[in-house]
Amino acid sequence: MSTLVPFLMADFLGTATWLWLVFITIVISLLVFDLGVLHREHREIGVKESLLLSAGYITAGLLFGLWVWNVKGDTAGMDFYTGFLIEKSLSMDNVFLMAMIFSFLAIPRKYQHEVLFWGILGVIVLRALMIGLGAALIAQFSWILYVFGAFLLLSGVKMLFSKVDDHPDLAENGMVKFLRKHMRVTDRLHEGRFFVRQPDADGNMVRWATPLFLALVLIECADLVFAIDSVPAIFAITQDPFIVYTSNIFAILGLRALYFALAAMIHRFAYLKYALALVLVFIGAKIFLVGIIGKTPPVISLSVTLGLLIGGVLLSLWKTRNDPPALDAEKTPH
Numbered sequence: 001m002s003t004l005v006p007f008l009m010a011d012f013l014g015t016a017t018w019l020w021l022v023f024i025t026i027v028i029s030l031l032v033f034d035l036g037v038l039h040r041e042h043r044e045i046g047v048k049e050s051l052l053l054s055a056g057y058i059t060a061g062l063l064f065g066l067w068v069w070n071v072k073g074d075t076a077g078m079d080f081y082t083g084f085l086i087e088k089s090l091s092m093d094n095v096f097l098m099a100m101i102f103s104f105l106a107i108p109r110k111y112q113h114e115v116l117f118w119g120i121l122g123v124i125v126l127r128a129l130m131i132g133l134g135a136a137l138i139a140q141f142s143w144i145l146y147v148f149g150a151f152l153l154l155s156g157v158k159m160l161f162s163k164v165d166d167h168p169d170l171a172e173n174g175m176v177k178f179l180r181k182h183m184r185v186t187d188r189l190h191e192g193r194f195f196v197r198q199p200d201a202d203g204n205m206v207r208w209a210t211p212l213f214l215a216l217v218l219i220e221c222a223d224l225v226f227a228i229d230s231v232p233a234i235f236a237i238t239q240d241p242f243i244v245y246t247s248n249i250f251a252i253l254g255l256r257a258l259y260f261a262l263a264a265m266i267h268r269f270a271y272l273k274y275a276l277a278l279v280l281v282f283i284g285a286k287i288f289l290v291g292i293i294g295k296t297p298p299v300i301s302l303s304v305t306l307g308l309l310i311g312g313v314l315l316s317l318w319k320t321r322n323d324p325p326a327l328d329a330e331k332t333p334h
Contacts, residue, residue: 013135015242019071023064023246027124030060030253034117045113050260057257061250068243078298079238082305083247086237086279089309090230091255092272094222095262101218105211109260111192115216116256122220127248130231135241145239148232149287155229156280159273175221176214184208223252229280236283237301268320275312279305 008018034053045053061084069077102112137144179185186208190196194213200206234244282304286296 013132013241015072015240019242023242026060026064027249027253030057031117031120034257045109045260047261050258054254054258054261057250057254061247061254064246064250068246072242075298076238076240076243078302079240079243080247082237082298082302083234083243084251085302085305085309086233086283087230087248087251088255089272089276089279089305090233091226091252092262092269092276094226095255095259097222098219098259101215101222105215107189107212107215111189111212112260114192115212115219116259119216119219119223120253120256122216123223123252124249126220126224127227127231127252128245130227131241131245131248134231134235135239135244138235138239145236145287148236149284151232152229152236152280152284152287156277156284159277159280162273173218175218179209179214179217185214186210233280233283236287237298269313269316271316271319272309272312275308275315278308282308 008016008021010017012020062081065077065080065084068080098116101107102115107115184200184206186196186198188210189212190210192212193210194216196208196210197205198208230248231244234247238244283301286301289296
């Protein structure tokens with residue numbers, strides 16, 4: 001007991017170790033309950049279940065934010081909610097890309113949850129590495145924040161001038177070609193398995209990856225690409241690694257759960273990207289304005305971000321009110 005208390009109170013990346021342990025315990029508990037209790041068998045997840053599961057994850061994130069507010073103060077709490085909102089919003093395009101990947105590889109809906117679940121574990125590790133690196137760079141070189149700000153400004157401007165219907169061609173994607181060239185990939189699924197053993201051209205029994213594993217790798221790569229925008233965006237709000245990481249993970253957990261409801265209507269949010277572009281420009285500009293007008297209060301950052309995103313959602317719903325429904329992944333195999 002005499003050594004446990006100092007360990008729990010010890011500082012780790014600017015936050016007491018016991019706070020990190022509480023966060024890790026909550027996340028592990030949510031994932032175990034998700035896969036071990038709710039989804040022990042492969043089955044299709046309907047829109048209603050997706051919404052309920054997402055509501056549960058979002059509630060957990062909001063309650064965690066209240067706990068952060070109480071333990072670390074109102075500024076930390078406001079920064080958590082701002083980061084949570086930004087990460088969830090910037091990941092909307094990621095949902096669209098996930099739907100494209102599942103469609104391209106003809107992954108049935110009943111197996112998609114397993115890919116997304118195991119993808120979460122990869123996200124937790126990758127985001128930890130990226131955020132740890134970002135925190136170390138900022139601590140060593142404070143000017144790196146201006147690099148983040150310039151990157152966010154350029155990303156926002158680029159997004160503003162991109163077309164609504166700009167979609168990647170996965171058949172020509174370099175990662176897809178690399179994986180198919182360097183891995184044995186089966187032509188069909190083997191239920192919910194990522195790897196199987198079957199004969200090669202010479203009749204030798206060898207390990208093959210299935211399209212399900214290919215989907216997992218592509219989704220992890222997609223998340224890594226999207227993190228290049230979202231991680232600097234949250235570092236521009238706060239440099240507290242605890243707030244940056246926890247808001248990231250809770251937002252991603254809720255978004256993956258919401259995927260099955262969003263995938264069928266993601267086309268209705270086509271104009272949200274312009275609101276996201278303005279959010280990136282706003283956050284990037286904040287960094288350069290600190291020396292002129294001082295640091296923007298967290299409540300203003302949260303209000304502007306929320307206002308822009310609500311405007312983007314409403315504009316999208318109005319502009320696409322007469323659009324036909326999106327095709328399901330199972331109906332468009334490639």
